[in-house]
Amino acid sequence: MAPKDLPILENYDISPVTGFLPAEEPLRVLPDPYFAPWEAAFQDFNGLLLASRLRQRVVELPILDASRLKTKAEQRRAYLILCMLSHSYVWGKHELAAESLPAPLAVPWQTVADMLEIQPVLTHAAVVMWNWRLLYKDGPRDLSNLDTLATLSGSSDESWFYLVTTAIEATGAPVLSKILAAIQLVREDNALAVVRELEAIRGIIEELVGVLRRMFEKCDPYVFYWKVRPYLAGWENMAEAGLPNGVRYEGVDNGEYKKLAGGSAAQSSLIHALDIAFGIEHYPTGFRPKKTPAAGSSTTTASSPSTTTTSSSTTQTATAEAVAESVKKAHNSYNDDSSSDMAKKAASTGGSTSNNFIQKMRFYMPGPHRNFLTHLQEVTNIRQYVMDRAKETPRSVEVEQLVAVFDECVHQIKVFRDVHIQIVTLYIVMQANRGPSISHGGFVLQPKEKETAAEHGNKTAAGASDATTSPSSGSKGSSILYPQKVLYGQPLGLAKKQEAGNDVVRGTGGTDLIPFLRQSRDETNESKIIPAPLFAKRKASSS
Numbered sequence: 001m002a003p004k005d006l007p008i009l010e011n012y013d014i015s016p017v018t019g020f021l022p023a024e025e026p027l028r029v030l031p032d033p034y035f036a037p038w039e040a041a042f043q044d045f046n047g048l049l050l051a052s053r054l055r056q057r058v059v060e061l062p063i064l065d066a067s068r069l070k071t072k073a074e075q076r077r078a079y080l081i082l083c084m085l086s087h088s089y090v091w092g093k094h095e096l097a098a099e100s101l102p103a104p105l106a107v108p109w110q111t112v113a114d115m116l117e118i119q120p121v122l123t124h125a126a127v128v129m130w131n132w133r134l135l136y137k138d139g140p141r142d143l144s145n146l147d148t149l150a151t152l153s154g155s156s157d158e159s160w161f162y163l164v165t166t167a168i169e170a171t172g173a174p175v176l177s178k179i180l181a182a183i184q185l186v187r188e189d190n191a192l193a194v195v196r197e198l199e200a201i202r203g204i205i206e207e208l209v210g211v212l213r214r215m216f217e218k219c220d221p222y223v224f225y226w227k228v229r230p231y232l233a234g235w236e237n238m239a240e241a242g243l244p245n246g247v248r249y250e251g252v253d254n255g256e257y258k259k260l261a262g263g264s265a266a267q268s269s270l271i272h273a274l275d276i277a278f279g280i281e282h283y284p285t286g287f288r289p290k291k292t293p294a295a296g297s298s299t300t301t302a303s304s305p306s307t308t309t310t311s312s313s314t315t316q317t318a319t320a321e322a323v324a325e326s327v328k329k330a331h332n333s334y335n336d337d338s339s340s341d342m343a344k345k346a347a348s349t350g351g352s353t354s355n356n357f358i359q360k361m362r363f364y365m366p367g368p369h370r371n372f373l374t375h376l377q378e379v380t381n382i383r384q385y386v387m388d389r390a391k392e393t394p395r396s397v398e399v400e401q402l403v404a405v406f407d408e409c410v411h412q413i414k415v416f417r418d419v420h421i422q423i424v425t426l427y428i429v430m431q432a433n434r435g436p437s438i439s440h441g442g443f444v445l446q447p448k449e450k451e452t453a454a455e456h457g458n459k460t461a462a463g464a465s466d467a468t469t470s471p472s473s474g475s476k477g478s479s480i481l482y483p484q485k486v487l488y489g490q491p492l493g494l495a496k497k498q499e500a501g502n503d504v505v506r507g508t509g510g511t512d513l514i515p516f517l518r519q520s521r522d523e524t525n526e527s528k529i530i531p532a533p534l535f536a537k538r539k540a541s542s543s
């Protein structure tokens, strides 16, 4: 049977030059004056939020007909506006979270999300891929020439946070054509040419690591954790933040609650494409399939996630639908299960599960990009080829080179994940452990804390204005000099101080963050053809 055709990037809304980023700069304003009320609210929304008047402004908005958005560029601009206004509305500024989103936002948001085949919740696509402009029109898409169109907090730290990620997408763009070229060369059994493509890919991944490291330069971890991250949160696993059921979208699906995860670069199709190209598989946290290191290679005893097993004879559309369904199932199932339950389930079914957080993140990508990943999964062959050639005895120089460069690529993805873990440790774990520098963490007091304060006869504690004499959940009194010692009960949103002795910090999807990220890194490392310890030894001796 003839192998399935390789995907053509342009058919999936992907540019060979800019990758998953649109080839043209995102629109700075919607051209149709009909949408002027949205643009006006968007222009003012940072100020309205600060003045606690955004919610009032939102309910005054008309319910506009989003089907009038004709081009993809217009739909993306509208989606960005509606994502930022809606997350600002739900989380507020020093306000209790709102569990109902008014129709002027909810109705068009759902319509635009359907048009883009994405979810009506803030995503990586909104804030990273469709939220940039070039400072100099003819300049590069890198950190010397990029600015954001909007931020939720109005801070340059938030801009940098998005722009580093935008620059990663731009830097990684050429990798997509090279992956496809390598797959074609494998089909032609042209090992030497595959080596050349992989060398180029290795160089690009190294560049990605370089850009990622620049996060530390201009994004302050405190600002990120306490002022930005709370707004990126979605409404899944947010009971503690006051949204146990998610958010009701008024005028949509009979006003049913939706539980949707918030924005995360785990939704970056670029990183998913690299994982697929190099055969890196991820499993639920706590569940690791057994490895059988044989002849310098490693194979998993667990069956692959469902996306890897789709028959290549099915039509592209049917396959895309099947996989969309499987991603949806992974999403729902992930919502229902804790990661340890999933691990048990995975173990009891011989490891056959696709309920991994990373897999679930495809649900939050734009439809064409998700479909591209599905197609790529169906044709990926590089890893299998390198493994097969590695079994040859004796190995030719060419095969030695092939194995070495394949492992170098995987190693760079592993280094990317190492740096990412350092970032998450500084930007999330350490901030959560230190606590906020104002005692209420910048969040509104919840009624029960006010009552508790009143019961204690401490009048000033009920207001957030005086941090010097307030009671806290943990310690007695505080000093304005050492405010980080004291928190008023549970602050809202994702930003919260860790309780002493509790070292579990959770991600937006409810994952136990560090074990999840470490496992993802280790799964990468273990995907080398030459087992990782041997690879390290060889690398040390060659340098």
Ligand code: HEM
Pocket: 161, 164, 165, 168, 212, 215, 219, 224, 263, 264, 265, 266, 267, 268, 271, 358, 417, 420, 423, 424, 427, 428, 506, 507, 508, 509, 510, 511, 513, 517, 520, 521
């Ligand atoms: C301040 C910077 C960053 C922070 C604090 C951060 C935080 C996180 C967190 C908490 C997760 C766990 C999943 C979740 O709950 O969303 C995650 C996953 C992930 N992040 Fe980031 N991230 C940052 C920057 C980036 C950048 C620039 C990229 C580049 C594309 C990236 C790519 C990923 C990927 C691919 C995952 C999925 C896990 C994996 O594949 O190993 N992150 N990140």
